[in-house]
Amino acid sequence: MIIQTISMKSVTAEGMGTLSVFEAGRDVPFDIKRIYYIHGAPAGVQRGGHAHKALRQVLWCPYGSILIRLDDGVEKTEVLLDDPARGLIVEHYMWREMIWQQADSVLCVAADSYYDADDYIRDYDVFKRLVKSGGTEA
Numbered sequence: 001m002i003i004q005t006i007s008m009k010s011v012t013a014e015g016m017g018t019l020s021v022f023e024a025g026r027d028v029p030f031d032i033k034r035i036y037y038i039h040g041a042p043a044g045v046q047r048g049g050h051a052h053k054a055l056r057q058v059l060w061c062p063y064g065s066i067l068i069r070l071d072d073g074v075e076k077t078e079v080l081l082d083d084p085a086r087g088l089i090v091e092h093y094m095w096r097e098m099i100w101q102q103a104d105s106v107l108c109v110a111a112d113s114y115y116d117a118d119d120y121i122r123d124y125d126v127f128k129r130l131v132k133s134g135g136t137e138a
Contacts, residue, residue: 001070001074001075003070003077004089005087005088005089006028006058006086006088007085007086008027008084008087009021009022010085018084020062020085022058028089029089031112034110035108035109037107038098039104041103042100042103042104043100043101043102044099045099046097046098046100047097047107049097049124050095050121051094051096051127052119053120054119055116056091056111056113057089057109057110057111058089058090059081059088059107060086061084061105062106063106064082064101064104064106065102066082066099066100066101067079067080067098067101068080068088068090068097071094071095072094072131073095073127074131080101081107093131095121095124095127
């Protein structure tokens, strides 16, 4: 499994904080069509539990700490997002679970497509079959 992270360009102004930025087509290997974020979750909450057929995303945590569990159908790994200047690229056909390590952590997501309910794979057994068959419904 290849895990791709990005380091955001960061500029600190003494006493005024840090600005961090990434750009589609430069830092992220796709155009961005949708941005959303999840906030207000207590520590220990688990979200996700799905994969996408086509959607590609970059995830980052501008505040707090969130553990991302990834599964490509063959290998599993974990990535801790706890640095606001670090992002994680999540490709299609990648099962993901996000676990809040700290209350009120914020998970931001930039996606390459608009919302499409039909793109979701919400059943792990179906996901495994699709990975095994190369993405074709059997």
